[in-house]
Amino acid sequence: MKHTKEPAHRGKTDKLDSLLANDNAVSVIVVLLGLLFGTLLIILVGKNPSGMYSAMLQTLTGLDIERGTWNARYIGEWLTASLPLILCGLSFGFAARTGLFNIGAEGQYIAGLTAAQFVALYFPPIPILHWVVALIAAAIAGALFGGLVGWLKARFEVSEVVATIMLNYIAFFLSRWATMQIPGSNTYKTPSFPASAMLTSNVLQSLTNDSRLNIGFWVTILCCILYWFIIEKTKLGFELRATGYNKEAARCSGIKVTSRISISMILAGIFAGLAGAIVALGSFSYGRVLAGLDNYGFNGIAAALVGNNTGLGTFLAGLLFGMLASAQPLMQSRQIPKEITWIISGLVVVLISLRAGAKLFLAWRAKNKVRMRMEIQTASGASSSEDSLNSGNGGQKHNG
């Protein structure tokens, strides 16, 4: 945009330009539009949208304004619901930074969940070590599933989109089959986990009035910091981003693109695998034979897209989608169809994809501005109209 900025036209129009050029601002606009649309939809079906907002407020603060009561458990449940979304978002974001579309966080999540359940049931119940090993096993399982995709992509140029979708279902059916082999399991659950395997945190529980908030909270925050550090502060992160921006240029400057792609998917898998372990050992006291996809992986994509694939952005967006998810039962008690939250999430992703339109719009405005400048120049009899035409085209190409 810098090419075409002209002091004479600065003002309202430039503000709109810089707003639309700012990814964070666009994310906020998109979320607000999603909420607005949800509100309109509720009005359309003859319900009172204030119920939706009071449910959201209660999720965020624990404050029930209708009854005038306060319960910190709602905050804890909100954070608990956000953790897997944040981690799956990091998984998507990490791959996206390297130019890969990891639609397979769901499968990597299931792999991690299954591994954690097995360790919880079969590892000797040594305090602390038990759940630490479970988390590590989940990370490894996720890394294997993610790494496989990365390797196939790097070695055989298999499309990671199709490969990850296939692996989602492979992970799902393998998890079902493997979990049902555990003695004492039926078609929906395994025997209970020993207490040493659980991620229970007494401090967090007492702070949030016995919610299910657990050690996974610290793990997630650690992962966000790690994500930021790897991407922004390390040589590896720089090489990953360079690969994402332009694979050929990265290759030419001596970056081992194929190994970077594999590493990126391995790390993406680790984040999603940890999400699986946190749900398995934090929110449940028994292993689950999955009846359907948990969809954390897919909703994590939404979190990463809204968070612009940054650590902090994904964290905040994950909290937003976690809030929408855990506000569902509260909405239902206020006669608001809880599906509205899914519609809002879906709409946000669709709107994010329309963001490309904002770029086209900006390019179009830039072109218009150049044209206006040219007209002013020709009107004032400037002889350099030929030059400004050339520079104008250059600027337009740059934006397009």
Next chain:
Amino acid sequence: MGSFATMIPSVLMIVAPILITAVGGMICERSGVVNIALEGLMSIGAFTAATVHYFLEPLTPLSIWIALIAAFVAGFVVSIIHAFASITLNADQVISGTGINLLATGGTTFLSQVFFKMERTAPFRLGMMPGFSGIYPTAWIALAIVIVAWYVLYKRPVGLRLRACGEHPQAAASAGINVQKMRYVAVLLSGGLAGLAGGCLVLTETIQYTVNTINGAGYIALAAVSFGRWKPLGVSAASMLFGTAVALAIYMVNIESLRFLPSEFFSVLPYIITLVTLVVFSGRDYAPRASGQPYERGGS
């Protein structure tokens, strides 16, 4: 094998929606647009068909056919979002597809709440009736769609133009083809076919729409497109194979000789086969070259 022969109508019943969706996906990818929203579009079609059929069933005997047309229209209309984002705005085709998939889950359940005050549509009394030798009419619909798709794609000028848009859009444009229009037609058609397939699925396989009705059939169709190497015959064969695997996962309890295998074995088969074939055939030029890449008009 006698028990397998009795399974043929069930297999065809399961194959038909997968095949119809896969043909749509194939047309879409041949024009250069990846349509990952097939799963969600099938859900929308299934919901529409189940709802329309529920309300029209007492009124007219043609209810099923009206429901199928409505399902086609619903898929067609919703895929406008995908077409607009990926063709007009040059957006990332996978993102808008993912968005539609998310939106479909929420939207269909929301509308079920509005119409039926529950998370699923109310069950209709009678679905589609099997015709000659127990085979549902959906199988013939699917067959007709494959033949028409093959004929148009390979024997008509418009098919050649459409394929050119997926191989080399710039070259196609310089030959006077309107690439954007061509891609719009392909995406909307694939949306309509996915919707129709969702309708076929819900009217033959169950009695109501729930969020689990489609249960990955759209993704299986997407896999069938890759496994079938983007060609009508290949896609048909892949759909047959995958449909059979799905059917075996459901009906294998009836087959003595297969009972020792877990049903997950058959469920997972289509996905493993696709993954392996993608690796085996990797590096060869089967996929439309420009598939998944936005086409920027006038960009040189």
